[in-house]
Amino acid sequence: MAKAITSREENYSEWYLDIVKKANLAANSAVRGCMVIKPNGFAIWERMQRQLDDMFKETGHVNAYFPLFIPKSFLSREAEHVEGFAKECAVVTHHRLMNDPNGGGVVVDPSAKLEEELIVRPTSETIIWHTFRDWITSYRDLPLLINQWANVVRWELRTRLFLRTSEFLWQEGHTAHATAEEALEEALKIQEVYATFAEEYMAMPVLRGVKTANERFAGAIDTYTIEALMQDGKALQAGTSHNLGQNFAKAFDVKFSNAENQEEYVWASSWGVSTRLVGGLIMTHSDDEGLVLPPKMAPVQVVIVPIPKPSEELNTKAKELMQELKARGIRVTYDDDDKQRPGFKFAENELKGIPIRLGLGKRDLDKGTIEVARRDEKTKESQPLDGIVDHVANLLEEIQQNLFDRAVRFREENSTHVDTFEEFQAAIDRDIPGFVYAHWDGTTETELKIKELTKATIRCIPNDRVEETGSCILSGKPSAGKVVFAKAY
Amino acid sequence: MAKAITSREENYSEWYLDIVKKANLAANSAVRGCMVIKPNGFAIWERMQRQLDDMFKETGHVNAYFPLFIPKSFLSREAEHVEGFAKECAVVTHHRLMNDPNGGGVVVDPSAKLEEELIVRPTSETIIWHTFRDWITSYRDLPLLINQWANVVRWELRTRLFLRTSEFLWQEGHTAHATAEEALEEALKIQEVYATFAEEYMAMPVLRGVKTANERFAGAIDTYTIEALMQDGKALQAGTSHNLGQNFAKAFDVKFSNAENQEEYVWASSWGVSTRLVGGLIMTHSDDEGLVLPPKMAPVQVVIVPIPKPSEELNTKAKELMQELKARGIRVTYDDDDKQRPGFKFAENELKGIPIRLGLGKRDLDKGTIEVARRDEKTKESQPLDGIVDHVANLLEEIQQNLFDRAVRFREENSTHVDTFEEFQAAIDRDIPGFVYAHWDGTTETELKIKELTKATIRCIPNDRVEETGSCILSGKPSAGKVVFAKAY
Numbered sequence: 001m002a003k004a005i006t007s008r009e010e011n012y013s014e015w016y017l018d019i020v021k022k023a024n025l026a027a028n029s030a031v032r033g034c035m036v037i038k039p040n041g042f043a044i045w046e047r048m049q050r051q052l053d054d055m056f057k058e059t060g061h062v063n064a065y066f067p068l069f070i071p072k073s074f075l076s077r078e079a080e081h082v083e084g085f086a087k088e089c090a091v092v093t094h095h096r097l098m099n100d101p102n103g104g105g106v107v108v109d110p111s112a113k114l115e116e117e118l119i120v121r122p123t124s125e126t127i128i129w130h131t132f133r134d135w136i137t138s139y140r141d142l143p144l145l146i147n148q149w150a151n152v153v154r155w156e157l158r159t160r161l162f163l164r165t166s167e168f169l170w171q172e173g174h175t176a177h178a179t180a181e182e183a184l185e186e187a188l189k190i191q192e193v194y195a196t197f198a199e200e201y202m203a204m205p206v207l208r209g210v211k212t213a214n215e216r217f218a219g220a221i222d223t224y225t226i227e228a229l230m231q232d233g234k235a236l237q238a239g240t241s242h243n244l245g246q247n248f249a250k251a252f253d254v255k256f257s258n259a260e261n262q263e264e265y266v267w268a269s270s271w272g273v274s275t276r277l278v279g280g281l282i283m284t285h286s287d288d289e290g291l292v293l294p295p296k297m298a299p300v301q302v303v304i305v306p307i308p309k310p311s312e313e314l315n316t317k318a319k320e321l322m323q324e325l326k327a328r329g330i331r332v333t334y335d336d337d338d339k340q341r342p343g344f345k346f347a348e349n350e351l352k353g354i355p356i357r358l359g360l361g362k363r364d365l366d367k368g369t370i371e372v373a374r375r376d377e378k379t380k381e382s383q384p385l386d387g388i389v390d391h392v393a394n395l396l397e398e399i400q401q402n403l404f405d406r407a408v409r410f411r412e413e414n415s416t417h418v419d420t421f422e423e424f425q426a427a428i429d430r431d432i433p434g435f436v437y438a439h440w441d442g443t444t445e446t447e448l449k450i451k452e453l454t455k456a457t458i459r460c461i462p463n464d465r466v467e468e469t470g471s472c473i474l475s476g477k478p479s480a481g482k483v484v485f486a487k488a489y
Numbered sequence: 490m491a492k493a494i495t496s497r498e499e500n501y502s503e504w505y506l507d508i509v510k511k512a513n514l515a516a517n518s519a520v521r522g523c524m525v526i527k528p529n530g531f532a533i534w535e536r537m538q539r540q541l542d543d544m545f546k547e548t549g550h551v552n553a554y555f556p557l558f559i560p561k562s563f564l565s566r567e568a569e570h571v572e573g574f575a576k577e578c579a580v581v582t583h584h585r586l587m588n589d590p591n592g593g594g595v596v597v598d599p600s601a602k603l604e605e606e607l608i609v610r611p612t613s614e615t616i617i618w619h620t621f622r623d624w625i626t627s628y629r630d631l632p633l634l635i636n637q638w639a640n641v642v643r644w645e646l647r648t649r650l651f652l653r654t655s656e657f658l659w660q661e662g663h664t665a666h667a668t669a670e671e672a673l674e675e676a677l678k679i680q681e682v683y684a685t686f687a688e689e690y691m692a693m694p695v696l697r698g699v700k701t702a703n704e705r706f707a708g709a710i711d712t713y714t715i716e717a718l719m720q721d722g723k724a725l726q727a728g729t730s731h732n733l734g735q736n737f738a739k740a741f742d743v744k745f746s747n748a749e750n751q752e753e754y755v756w757a758s759s760w761g762v763s764t765r766l767v768g769g770l771i772m773t774h775s776d777d778e779g780l781v782l783p784p785k786m787a788p789v790q791v792v793i794v795p796i797p798k799p800s801e802e803l804n805t806k807a808k809e810l811m812q813e814l815k816a817r818g819i820r821v822t823y824d825d826d827d828k829q830r831p832g833f834k835f836a837e838n839e840l841k842g843i844p845i846r847l848g849l850g851k852r853d854l855d856k857g858t859i860e861v862a863r864r865d866e867k868t869k870e871s872q873p874l875d876g877i878v879d880h881v882a883n884l885l886e887e888i889q890q891n892l893f894d895r896a897v898r899f900r901e902e903n904s905t906h907v908d909t910f911e912e913f914q915a916a917i918d919r920d921i922p923g924f925v926y927a928h929w930d931g932t933t934e935t936e937l938k939i940k941e942l943t944k945a946t947i948r949c950i951p952n953d954r955v956e957e958t959g960s961c962i963l964s965g966k967p968s969a970g971k972v973v974f975a976k977a978y
Contacts, residue, residue, distance in 0.1 A: 029620065030563070031607065034556035036620050039635065042552050064531050067523035068609070068640055068656050069579070072586065074519070076595045086586035090558070091597055092609065093582045095644040097561065097575035106565045108580055108606055117597055118520065120557070120581065120609070131518065131525050146528065151557055151640065155584040167557050 005351075007288045012232040017161065019282055023291045023352055026161045026278075033159040033166030037275065040352065041162075043299035044278050045169065049149065051201055051296075052171065052273065055193050061145040061173060066127050068151075069118035074126040077251040081125065084218025088155035090120040090166075120153040125219060125244070125270055128174045129252040136176060136266055139258050143186070144176040162279030163236075163489050170274035173241075176266045178258060180245065183267035184222075187243040190271045191224040194239035202277065203294035203404035204228050204284045205411055206238055207435070207484060209460025214444045217270075221245035227459045227484070229411045230283040233432030235459045235486035238280050241271035279489075285376075285403050291353030292375055294403045295396040302332040302392060303354045305345050307361035307371075310336045314360055321358070324389045330396070350375060355399050356392060376402055411435065417482065421473045424485070428456045433487050435459070439479035441472035450474055456485040494840075496777045501721040506650065508771055512780045512841055515650045515767075522648040522655030526764065529841065530651075532788035533767050534658065538638065540690055540785075541660065541762065544682050550634040550662060555616050557640075558607035563615040566740040570614065573707025577644035579609040579655075609642040614708060614733070614759055617663045618741040625665060625755055628747050632675070633665040651768030652725075652978050659763035662730075665755045667747060669734065672756035673711075676732040679760045680713040683728035691766065692783035692893035693717050693773045694900055695727060696924070696973060698949025703933045706759075710734040716948045716973070718900045719772040722921030724948045724975035727769050730760035768978075774865075774892050780842030781864055783892045784885040791821040791881060792843045794834050796850035796860075799825045803849055810847070813878045819885070839864060844888050845881060865891055900924065906971065910962045913974070917945045922976050924948070928968035930961035939963055945974040 005022060006014040020026050025041030037045065053063070069092060075082045096112035099105075121127065128146070135141060153167045173190060177183040191208055198206045206226035216223045220242035228236045249255070249265040258264055285292040295301050302325060306314040318334045325332040335345050342359070349357055359371035359380075370388055373380035376399050383391055414434030416427045427436045433456070440446060440458065450473075451457050465481045472479050494511060495503040509515050514530030526534065542552070558581060564571045585601035588594075610616065617635070624630060642656045662679060666672040680697055687695045695715035705712045709731035717725045738744070738754040747753055774781040784790050791814060795803040807823045814821040824834050831848070838846055848860035848869075859877060862869035865888050872880055903923025905916045916925045922945070929935060929947065939962075940946050954970045961968050 027620075027623070029556045030560060030616065031556045031558045034558060036556065037554040039551040039553050042554055045554075046552060062528040062532070063535060064528050065526040065534075065658065067518045067520045067525065068642065069520045069523060071519060072595060075586070082586075082595055086595055089584065089586060090581045090607070091583040091586065092579045093597065094580040095578065097564070097571075097578060097580065097608070106561060106571055106575055108582065118579070119586070127519065131516075134516070153557065169554065 005288055005290060008231060015288070016279075016283060019286055019291055020161045025282070025291075028161070031166075033156055035161050035165045035167075037169075040299070041278060044281065044293070044297060045275055047297050047299060048201075048277055049171075052197055053147075053149075055197060056147050056171075056173065059145075059189065059193060061147045061175075063148065064146050065148055065150070066124050066131060068121055070121050070124070070127045072117045072119055074130060075119055077126060078219045078247055081219035081251075085122040085154070088157075089122050090153045090155060092118040092120065121150070122152055122154045123270075123272070124148065124150070124152075124172055125174065125248050126252070129248040129254060129268070132174075132176055132266070133252055133254045136254055136256050139178045139256055142176055142178045142256060142266070143182060145173075145186075146175065147171055147173045160279075162275055162282070164276070168274045168276065170272050173269070173271040175269045176249075176254070177269070178256065178264075178267070180267050183245070183269050184243050187222070187224055187241045187269040187271065190241040190269070191226065191239075194241065194271075194273060195226050198226055198228065198238055199404065201294070201296045202281050202284070203296075203400055203407060204238070204280060205404065205408045207460060207462055208464070209462040209484065211240070211460060212444070212447055212458045212483075214447050215458065217242045219244060219247050220270075221247070225460050227486075228280055228284065229414060229435060229486070230280070230489070231410065232283075233414055233430070233434045233487070235435065235488040236276070236280045236283070237459070237488065238277060239271070239273040242269060244268035244270055284407055286353065289347075289378070290351030292403070293353035293355060295355045295400045298331070298353065298355050300331050300333050300352070300354050301396055302330055302356045302358060303349045304332065304334045304358045304360055305342055305349070306334075306336065307342050307359050307364075309341075310338050311362070313362065313365070317365060318360055321360075321388070325392060328389055328393055330392060346373075356395060358388075358392075374399060376406075418473065419470070424450075424456075424473050425454060428454045428485070428487065436485045437482040438473045438485055439470035439481075440483050441475045441477035441479055443475075446472060446474050450485070455487055457488055459484045459486050459488060494777060494779060497720060504777070505768075505772060508775055508780055509650045514771070514780075517650070520655075522645055524650050524654045524656075526658075529788070530767060533770065533782070533786060534764055536786050536788060537690075537766055538660075541686055542638075544686060545636050545660075545662065548678065548682060550636045550664075552637065553635050554637055554639070555613050555620060557610055559610050559613070559616045561606045561608055563619060564608055566615060567708045567736055570708035570740075574611040574643070577646075578611050579642045579644060581607040581609065610639070611641055611643045612759075612761070613637065613639070613641075613661055614663065614737050615741070618737040618743060618757070621663075621665055621755070622741055622743045625743055625745050628667045628745055631665055631667045631745060631755070632671060634662075634675075635664065636660055636662045649768075651764055651771070653765070657763045657765065659761050661761040662759060664758045665738075665743070666758070667745065667753075667756065669756050672734070672758050673732050676711070676713055676730045676758040676760065679730040679758070680715065680728075683730065683760075683762060684715050687715055687717065687727055688893065690783070690785045691770050691773070692785075692889055692896060693727070693769060694893065694897045696949060696951055697953070698951040698973065700729070700949060701933070701936055701947050701972075703936050704947065706731045708733060708736050709759075710736070714949050716975075717769055717773060718903060718924060718975070719769070719978070720899070721772075722903055722919070722923045722976070724924065724977040725765070725769045725772070726948070726977065727766060728760070728762040731758060733757035733759055773896055775842065778836075778867070779840030781892070782842035782844060784844045784889045787820070787842065787844050789820050789822050789841070789843050790885055791819055791845045791847060792838045793821065793823045793847045793849055794831055794838070795823075795825065796831050796848050796853075798830075799827050800851070802851065802854070806854060807849055810849075810877070814881060817878050817882055819878075819881060835862075845884060847877075847881075863888060865895075907962065908959070913945075913962050914943060917943045917974070917976065925974045926971040927962045927974055928959035928970075929972050930964045930966035930968055932964075935961060935963050939974070945976055948973045948975050948977060
């Protein structure tokens with residue numbers, strides 16, 4: 001068996017990478033900062049995609065596809081936007097290679113230089129708003145509720161599998177509306193869709209809040225976020241939804257005639273979640289034995305292991321059981337490898353995060369029982385075979401809920417309210433800093449100063465924050481309520 | 490109402506583009522050769538994806554994801570491969586933009602030049618085989634059956650929406666095997682999956698065959714193809730599956746130890762279909778009134794139109810009917826716009842290719858009937874409301890079959906067998922040239938000469954070709970059986 005996983009206590013970063021590697025989720029590629037998503041990892045992303053896509057469609061959105069490339073001049077149209085993305089982007093300058101006349105192999109053909117450089121999309125607001133100009137004339141064309149599943153590239157210096165990579169997969173929603181209110185409503189609706197997905201499917205509790213001006217998406221009026229807490233006490237921004245106001249409509253001159261036949265600029269939102277969610281899922285639930293997956297996100301929910309090894313009798317029973325579980329909509333496999341012993345298989349299946357293991361032994365079978373092991377709590381018990389499908393179905397729901405409850409408890413235990421900078425510093429300096437609620441004077445200056453002193457950033461101003469008069473932990477100036485600080489990924 | 494569609498007879502190319510445009514399927518973008526796939530077009534591609542993905546999974550394949558970028562040196566490793574793709578590719582040379590110190594806006598930052606240029610993948614054999622080197626050690630790791638859904642870029646000079654674009658969406662399968670036989674078997678199995686998909690889902694009959702050496706994928710030993718015939722008598726290569734032998738394993742040094750513990754190079758296949766299929770679907774079935782979609786590929790299968798306009802009574806009945814149809818798994822919408830007259834709606838729904846239209850009128854309702862119109866044959870009839878769901882379900886199947894049968898008939902009527910070059914020339918020069926079966930001496934020289942003289946290419950040597958002695962239509966040299974020529978997209 002492969003070398004054990006580094007424990008979280010020993011080195012959390014190594015623990016994370018060990019799980020990604022040993023559970024065969026992803027790997028670094030030959031291209032700096034780009035990852036290969038391996039089948040086990042991609043299967044998780046596929047489940048996320050399918051569920052989110054259903055939720056987007058239920059809320060009236062349709063999918064479309066826009067070009068990978070963005071003309072350089074488009075990026076520049078929105079001043080903050082270009083500022084945000086120009087410094088780390090992949091630039092296409094030529095469209096042909098040739099054989100080096102000096103025998104140096106294949107080289108760029110200098111005669112095939114593009115008139116205008118193309119940027120590999122870091123996000124698609126610019127190319128999409130350029131397109132929306134052709135699609136929108138009148139209020140009857142609105143709202144326009146579009147989503148795209150795509151790859152994007154941001155030339156990140158420090159990368160980490162799933163959490164931050166130069167190329168990543170995501171969905172980006174881009175919507176156009178007739179009023180400021182509708183654009184805001186859409187941005188908030190999607191924040192809620194994201195939060196529901198995170199909590200009900202990923203079993204990952206999230207704070208819903210709005211970003212400060214400093215942490216806003218480049219070109220947005222407001223950025224709404226969902227923030228999760230990882231087991232090392234650092235925050236993960238898990239999804240954002242932006243109210244873009246009329247910024248992009250103005251940059252790309254997209255107007256519509258309203259019901260009174262007056263021309264107005266269109267109002268917009270954009271929003272996205274990415275393969276980063278896979279990293280968040282791993283870090284929320286997994287343990288020192290490997291991946292732990294909530295049943296709704298698990299590509300395989302149940303594995304049947306023959307004990308001590310496959311036999312005609314056990315194979316027959318396993319097949320029968322699989323058929324019944326499948327009929328109930330449960331994703332099940334049979335580990336019929338006859339070369340490995342059960343102990344090895346148990347460890348392998350734990351590493352992969354399969355929520356339930358059914359140990360099928362001859363002796364148990366004769367007694368009419370089967371061994372049921374839970375991945376989340378590492379418990380096992382003998383269960384009557386009679387009624388086992390119901391038991392497994394209920395247990396999957398219980399595990400899903402247990403993982404969510406556990407993560408909520410962890411977050412509660414690691415959320416602190418402080419009133420002074422000393423308390424703040426002490427909280428942020430703990431091994432598991434967690435979410436720290438503190439008063440802030442509302443200025444970017446103070447926010448940046450706190451970041452410089454402590455490395456903590458404001459994750460969000462919570463949607464449900466309690467309005468209360470207080471003094472900023474740094475400047476002492478008045479504050480209307482606490483905001484959430486944390487160290488973050 | 491918008492200007493009518495150009496008729497096929499008047500100008501087939503314009504007819505095609507009119508349909509793509511007026512049915513809101515796709516549009517040219519601001520980036521040369523790249524298209525925007527609009528929601529109506531993307532919905533068709535989504536149906537294709539979902540079905541193909543299911544078929545790939547049923548045949549044991551899993552999805553993964555590999556980087557968008559390919560280091561320039563990788564492309565060069567397989568000599569034929571680089572020859573095939575280097576001349577039309579997007580090259581990334583820099584990773585940052587900057588403000589022009591001379592005030593010329595945003596420019597490429599010369600200090601951010603990449604050490605090695607990156608090519609936007611035109612296909613992923615090279616990066617994948619580089620990766621497979623880490624995944625394969627022993628025969629126990631084989632077969633490896635991987636698929637990827639991705640965007641690829643080939644810098645095409647002449648583009649046409651869906652049929653040939655610089656960026657397109659596709660799936661690319663990449664498999665690794667322990668024996669030459671297994672790699673060949675896989676390539677043939679996928680050819681059959683593609684053919685089944687084309688015929689049973691797209692209702693598009695295809696010839697199954699193998700490409701000549703000259704038409705082979707760059708780096709393959711053999712390329713298997715499915716070839717469809719469009720209504721203008723030109724062939725469309727709709728999907729290809731390649732037996733790569735050990736070419737890429739050798740180029741990337743991928744070996745495995747076999748059961749006898751001897752090291753061997755791995756055997757490979759690769760295969761793909763793309764958004765080009767949407768173009769094929771349009772051109773196979775559509776008519777001068779607009780898009781015609783086979784029910785299995787139609788995002789909307791049935792539209793209910795209230796006659797003459799929505800009313801409480803008609804809305805109630807429509808909702809009830811929709812519920813029943815949906816319960817039967819039928820995709821149905823209600824056209825409840827109260828601004829447009831039925832005639833306008835009929836034309837719009839015909840343009841969109843919705844297979845069945847149900848006209849729901851008050852008078853019919855009182856009589857217990859409903860008007861059922863078929864898009865494929867442009868017929869309509871009154872049907873009892875009682876049992877209408879069964880009738881619609883059966884009719885959808887009938888339409889699916891009718892479209893396939895019609896396309897088969899068209900292909901038969903436009904397939905010619907010739908024995909002399911004069912006959913060949915005459916056949917190829919017809920308004921609808923179709924598939925022309927002729928003897929060929931097996932040399933690339935003759936193949937290219939025929940292409941030069943007639944613009945016809947060999948589409949394939951059919952899998953089921955009749956072995957018969959004959960003389961090549963050009964050289965007179967012996968031939969073992971006829972091959973299929975056509976003008977092609």
